Amino acid sequence: MDSAVLVFPGSNCDRDMAVALESVTGRTPIMVWHKETDLPKVDVIAIPGGFSYGDYLRCGAMAAQSPIMPALAGAARAGMPILGVCNGFQILTESGLLPGALMRNGKLKFVCRDVKLTVTAGDSRFTAGYGRGSAIHLPVAHHDGNFVADGDTLDRLEGDDRVAFTYSDDINGSARRIAGILSENRRILGMMPHPERAVDPLHGGTHGRALFESLLG
Amino acid sequence: MNEHTVTAEIVAEHGLTREEYTRIEAAMGRAPNLLELGIYSVMWSEHCSYKSSRRHLKKLPTEAPWVIQGPGENAGVIDIGDGQAAIFKMESHNHPSFIEPYQGAATGVGGILRDVFTMGARPVANMNALRFGAPDHPKTRHLVEGVVAGIGGYGNCVGVPTVGGETNFDPAYNGNILVNAMTVGVADTDRIFYSAAAGIGNPVVYVGAKTGRDGIHGATMASAEFSEDTEEKRPTVQVGDPFTEKLLIEACLELMSTDAIVAIQDMGAAGLTSSSVEMASKGAVGLRLDLERVPQRESGMVPYEMMLSESQERMLMVLKPGREAEAEAIFRKWDLDFAVIGEIVEGRNLTLTFHGETVGDIPVPSLVDDAPDYDRPHTPTPARDRAEVPAPGDPVGDLVDDLAGAIKRLIGGPSLASRRWIWEQYDSQVMADTVAGPGGDAALVRVHGTDKALAISTDVTPRYCYADPFEGGKQAVAETWRNLTATGATPLAITNCLNFGNPERPDIMGQFVGCIDGMAAACAALDYPVVSGNVSLYNETNGVGILPTPAIGGVGLVRDVSARAAAAFAGAGQTILLIGK
Amino acid sequence: MKARIYVTLKEGVLDPQGAAIRGALANLGFEGVEGARQGKFIELVLMEDDRDKAEASVKAMCEKLLANTVIENYSFELE
Amino acid sequence: MKARIYVTLKEGVLDPQGAAIRGALANLGFEGVEGARQGKFIELVLMEDDRDKAEASVKAMCEKLLANTVIENYSFELE
Ligand SMILES: Nc1ncnc2c1ncn2[C@@H]1O[C@H](COP(=O)(O)OP(=O)(O)O)[C@@H](O)[C@H]1O
Numbered sequence: 029m030d031s032a033v034l035v036f037p038g039s040n041c042d043r044d045m046a047v048a049l050e051s052v053t054g055r056t057p058i059m060v061w062h063k064e065t066d067l068p069k070v071d072v073i074a075i076p077g078g079f080s081y082g083d084y085l086r087c088g089a090m091a092a093q094s095p096i097m098p099a100l101a102g103a104a105r106a107g108m109p110i111l112g113v114c115n116g117f118q119i120l121t122e123s124g125l126l127p128g129a130l131m132r133n134g135k136l137k138f139v140c141r142d143v144k145l146t147v148t149a150g151d152s153r154f155t156a157g158y159g160r161g162s163a164i165h166l167p168v169a170h171h172d173g174n175f176v177a178d179g180d181t182l183d184r185l186e187g188d189d190r191v192a193f194t195y196s197d198d199i200n201g202s203a204r205r206i207a208g209i210l211s212e213n214r215r216i217l218g219m220m221p222h223p224e225r226a227v228d229p230l231h232g233g234t235h236g237r238a239l240f241e242s243l244l245g
Numbered sequence: 246m247n248e249h250t251v252t253a254e255i256v257a258e259h260g261l262t263r264e265e266y267t268r269i270e271a272a273m274g275r276a277p278n279l280l281e282l283g284i285y286s287v288m289w290s291e292h293c294s295y296k297s298s299r300r301h302l303k304k305l306p307t308e309a310p311w312v313i314q315g316p317g318e319n320a321g322v323i324d325i326g327d328g329q330a331a332i333f334k335m336e337s338h339n340h341p342s343f344i345e346p347y348q349g350a351a352t353g354v355g356g357i358l359r360d361v362f363t364m365g366a367r368p369v370a371n372m373n374a375l376r377f378g379a380p381d382h383p384k385t386r387h388l389v390e391g392v393v394a395g396i397g398g399y400g401n402c403v404g405v406p407t408v409g410g411e412t413n414f415d416p417a418y419n420g421n422i423l424v425n426a427m428t429v430g431v432a433d434t435d436r437i438f439y440s441a442a443a444g445i446g447n448p449v450v451y452v453g454a455k456t457g458r459d460g461i462h463g464a465t466m467a468s469a470e471f472s473e474d475t476e477e478k479r480p481t482v483q484v485g486d487p488f489t490e491k492l493l494i495e496a497c498l499e500l501m502s503t504d505a506i507v508a509i510q511d512m513g514a515a516g517l518t519s520s521s522v523e524m525a526s527k528g529a530v531g532l533r534l535d536l537e538r539v540p541q542r543e544s545g546m547v548p549y550e551m552m553l554s555e556s557q558e559r560m561l562m563v564l565k566p567g568r569e570a571e572a573e574a575i576f577r578k579w580d581l582d583f584a585v586i587g588e589i590v591e592g593r594n595l596t597l598t599f600h601g602e603t604v605g606d607i608p609v610p611s612l613v614d615d616a617p618d619y620d621r622p623h624t625p626t627p628a629r630d631r632a633e634v635p636a637p638g639d640p641v642g643d644l645v646d647d648l649a650g651a652i653k654r655l656i657g658g659p660s661l662a663s664r665r666w667i668w669e670q671y672d673s674q675v676m677a678d679t680v681a682g683p684g685g686d687a688a689l690v691r692v693h694g695t696d697k698a699l700a701i702s703t704d705v706t707p708r709y710c711y712a713d714p715f716e717g718g719k720q721a722v723a724e725t726w727r728n729l730t731a732t733g734a735t736p737l738a739i740t741n742c743l744n745f746g747n748p749e750r751p752d753i754m755g756q757f758v759g760c761i762d763g764m765a766a767a768c769a770a771l772d773y774p775v776v777s778g779n780v781s782l783y784n785e786t787n788g789v790g791i792l793p794t795p796a797i798g799g800v801g802l803v804r805d806v807s808a809r810a811a812a813a814f815a816g817a818g819q820t821i822l823l824i825g826k
Numbered sequence: 827m828k829a830r831i832y833v834t835l836k837e838g839v840l841d842p843q844g845a846a847i848r849g850a851l852a853n854l855g856f857e858g859v860e861g862a863r864q865g866k867f868i869e870l871v872l873m874e875d876d877r878d879k880a881e882a883s884v885k886a887m888c889e890k891l892l893a894n895t896v897i898e899n900y901s902f903e904l905e
Numbered sequence: 906m907k908a909r910i911y912v913t914l915k916e917g918v919l920d921p922q923g924a925a926i927r928g929a930l931a932n933l934g935f936e937g938v939e940g941a942r943q944g945k946f947i948e949l950v951l952m953e954d955d956r957d958k959a960e961a962s963v964k965a966m967c968e969k970l971l972a973n974t975v976i977e978n979y980s981f982e983l984e
Contacts, residue, residue, distance in 0.1 A: 344975060345973070345975045345976065348976070454919075457917060457919055458917050459917075459918075459919065482975055482976060483919070484914075484918055484919040484920075484921070484976060486919060486921035486924075488921060488925065489921065542919070543917055556919070557919075580928065
C-alpha cells in the first residue's frame with residue numbers, strides 16, 4: 029500500500045507519521061510539500077500533526093488555504109482514504125472536508141497524556157481492526173481539541189455512526205466527548221489522538237497499529 | 246550619524262564603570278562613539294564576557310576521550326558512537342521571565358534551541374529547571390502559569406519534546422525566579438558546524454526573522470541587579486515566534502546537508518554584535534557589515550539599534566564564495582529572510598558601514614581579549630547552623646508517631662508534590678522517540694533509527710549549596726550521575742547553569758567559588774566532564790539574593806535501549822534492595 | 827485605507843476563554859461582570875483607496891480566512 | 906452596561922500572528938495588504954449603570970488582567 033504525507037510549514041509530526049506508515053505498510057511514504065498542486069498516485073493520504081503556520085489565527089486555518097488543498101478535495105471526492113491527526117484534523121475541519129470546528133481546550137491548557145478511548149464507529153477503513161465498542165489507549169497532545177458543532181450536526185454524526193472515537197473522560201471539553209469523526213462516505217477520518225505515537229513497544233503502547241493495519245484491509 | 250558625544254552619564258547607563266571606560270579608550274586609542282560604546286557595553290557585560298566567573302570556570306574538568314567539543318562553542322559535543330554526536334547546553338532566562346513570564350520563558354527555549362542547531366544538530370529533547378518563590382507569595386501563581394505555558398508554547402510548536410526538568414519553591418526566589426532551559430540535539434560527527442569565520446572575501450549572510458527594536462539593552466539588563474522600580478520601567482521584552490524558529494531549524498539543517506557553510510553562529514542575547522564579534526574573533530579575521538542591508542522590521546532604525554537589537558530567530562553565517570544563490574533558495578522556500586550583509590576582510594577589525602559611511606570601527610581582539618577579568622573577593626561560606634538552612638519541604642517533626650501522616654504531608658507539600666500539572670502541558674512525545682518522559686529519574690530519548698538512547702537529567706538542591714557550597718556543588722553533579730545510572734545509562738558529560746546573587750558581594754562570590762570547586766571535584770572523580778554551560782549572576786532584589794543554584798544537566802548513553810531500567814516497581818513479590826549507605 | 831475587523835464567537839458557541847476571563851475577574855474582586863466573551867481584533871492596512879473595492883475585498887478576506895463562519899461572526903469598519 | 910475592549914500589541918513589538926496573516930492573505934491572492942496586526946477583542950456585560958464607575962472599573966480590569974501592559978495597549982468603549 030502506498031501512502032503520502034502532506035507537509036505544511038510548521039508540521040511537526042510528519043516524520044512520526046511517515047515512520048508509522050512505513051512500519052505497517054513496509055513502503056516509504058511520499059512526502060508532499062504544501063506548495064504542490066498535484067498528489068502522487070497513492071492509496072492513502074495522511075495529514076500529520078503539528079503547528080502549521082504556528083497555529084496562528086486559528087489552528088489549521090492557513091494550511092487549509094494551501095495550494096495542495098484543491099487536489100486533496102478532489103481526491104476526497106474520488107473516495108481516497110484520508111487520515112488527519114491532531115493539526116491534520118483541524119485542517120480538515122477548516123477546509124470543510126469534515127464538519128465542525130476545534131476550539132481551545134475547555135481548561136485552556138495544552139494537554140499531553142495517554143487517554144482512554146472507545147472505538148465508537150462500526151466498520152470504516154480506519155476502525156475495522158478494532159471492533160465497535162473496544163477500549164483503547166492513545167496519547168493526545170493538543171491545545172485546541174475541543175470539538176464543537178451545532179446540535180443537528182452532532183445528532184447526524186452520531187445517527188450516521190460517524191463518531192469514530194470518544195474519550196472516556198472529559199479531556200478537552202469536546203461536545204459529546206468526541207475524539208474523532210468520519211466523513212459521510214466514511215473514507216476521511218479526523219482525530220485528535222495520535223495513533224502514530226503508539227505503534228512501537230517503546231512508545232509504551234501499540235494500540236495505534238490497528239488503525240494503520242485496518243487501512244491495509 | 247553618531248553625533249552624540251559620550252558622557253559619563255551615558256557610560257554609566259551602559260553599565261560600564263569608569264575604569265572599564267578608560268580601558269576602552271586605551272584599547273581604541275581614542276574615544277568611542279555611541280555605537281562603539283554600545284558594542285563594548287554588550288561584549289563586556291557580565292553576560293557575554295563572564296568577567297566575574299571566567300577564572301573560576303577554568304577549574305572545571307572539560308576533557309575526556311569522548312568529548313569532541315568542550316566549553317567555548319555554542320554548545321558542547323560528545324561522541325555517542327556510530328559516527329554520531331550529542332550536542333547540548335543549558336541556559337538561563339531568569340530576568341526576562343520575571344518581567345514577562347510567558348514570553349521570557351518562551352524566548353529562553355528558543356535561544357537554547359538555536360545554540361544547539363547552530364552546530365548542526367537536530368534538537369531531540371528539551372528540559373527545564375525552574376525555581377519559584379513561596380507558593381503563597383502573591384506573584385508565584387502567575388509566574389508559574391506563565392513560565393510553564395511559555396515553555397510549552399514554544400517547545401510544543403517547534404516540535405521538540407520537553408522530556409523533563411525540575412521545579413522548586415522557596416521564598417529566596419520571590420523576587421528572582423530561575424528559568425533554566427536545556428536542549429539536547431543529535432548530529433553526525435562529520436557534520437558539526439563551528440563559529441570561526443574564515444576566507445577573506447567570503448560573504449557574511451543574515452537569515453531568519455527581521456530585526457526590530459527588541460530588547461535594546463537587554464543583554465546589559467541581565468547583568469544589572471534588579472531594583473524595585475524595574476517593573477515600572479517595563480523594559481522591552483522580546484516576543485518569540487516559534488513558528489519561524491521551526492522553519493529556521495529545517496532551513497538550516499537543509500543547508501547544512503550541503504557543504505556551503507564555512508561558519509555559523511546564532512544571534513544570542515547580544516544579537517548581531519555578539520555573533521559577528523565571536524565569529525571574527527574565533528577566526529582571527531576582520532569583518533565588515535553594511536548595516537543598511539540588514540532586514541528590518543521597523544522603519545528608521547539606526548546602526549546602534551541594529552547592532553544591539555535582541556530580535557529572536559536570527560542567525561549569521563559565512564558562506565563559501567558563490568554559494569549564495571543555492572543558500573538563498575533554501576531560505577526562500579521556507580519563507581525566511583536572507584541577506585548578504587557583509588564580508589570577511591583583512592585585518593582584525595569589525596567595521597560597520599551605513600549607506601557607504603563608516604559608522605564604527607573596532608579592533609575585535611580588544612572586545613574579546615581585553616575584556617575585564619575580575620578576581621572578585623570571595624569569603625568562604627561559614628559552617629551553618631541547621632536552623633539557618635531552609636527546610637526540605639513541610640516539616641513533619643510533630644508526626645514522629647504517625648508515619649502515614651508524615652508521608653502524606655511530605656508528598657502533598659510543594660517540594661515533593663507531583664509535577665504532572667506542569668509536564669502535561671508539554672508535548673513530551675513528539676518525534677516519537679521518547680522512551681521515558683517526565684516522571685522518572687532521567688528521561689530517555691531514543692537516537693532516531695537506532696537502538697541507542699540518550700539519558701538526560703537536570704538536578705541541584707539549592708539548600709544543600711546554601712548550607713555548604715562545596716558539598717552542594719558536588720552533590721548536584723552526583724545526583725545527575727545517579728539519575729542517569731538508574732536508567733541503565735553510562736553518564737558521559739554535563740552542562741550547567743550557575744545561578745547566583747551579586748558577585749560583588751564576597752559572601753556570594755564565596756558561594757560561587759565553593760560550588761564550582763565542588764562540581765570540579767565530583768566531575769573529576771566520576772570522569773564526567775563539563776562540555777558547556779552558562780552563568781547567571783545578580784539574581785538579587787533589594788540586597789536579597791537567591792539560594793546558590795548551580796543547575797546541572799547530565800547526559801548519558803544507553804547502548805541498547807531494550808535493556809533500560811525504569812523506576813516503577815514492576816510487580817508483586819519482587820525483592821527490594823537498598824544500595825549505598 | 828485601514829480596516830478594523832472584529833471576529834466574535836457566534837451566540838450559543840461556548841467560549842472557554844470568555845468564561846475564564848469572567849472567573850479570573852471575579853477572583854480579582856471585580857464584581858458584577860455578568861458575561862465575558864473573547865474575540866479577535868485584526869487591523870489591516872490596505873493599499874486600496876476605493877471604499878467599495880476595499881469593502882468587497884475585506885469581506886472576502888473574512889469569509890475565506892479571517893473568520894471561521896462555522897463558529898464565528900465578523901464585522902468590520904473601514905477608515 | 907456593555908464594555909467593548911480592544912487589546913493590541915504595542916508598536917514595535919513583534920506580532921508573529923499578524924505577519925502570518927499578511928503572508929496568508931498574499932498567498933490567497935489578496936494584494937495590497939501593507940500591514941496586519943492581530944489583537945484581542947473582549948466584550949463584557951457589566952451590572953454597573955454609573956458610567957464613571959464602569960469606566961474606572963474596566964480600566965482597572967485592563968491593567969490588572971485583560972492586557973499585558975508590558976507588551977500590549979488597550980482601549981475600550983462603554984455603551
Ligand atoms: N519543570 C519541569 N518540566 C518537566 N518535567 C518536570 C519539571 N519539574 C519536574 N519534572 C519531572 O517531574 C519528576 C519529578 O521531579 P523532581 O521531584 O524534581 O524529581 P527528582 O527529585 O526525582 O529528581 C521528574 O521526572 C521531572 O523530570
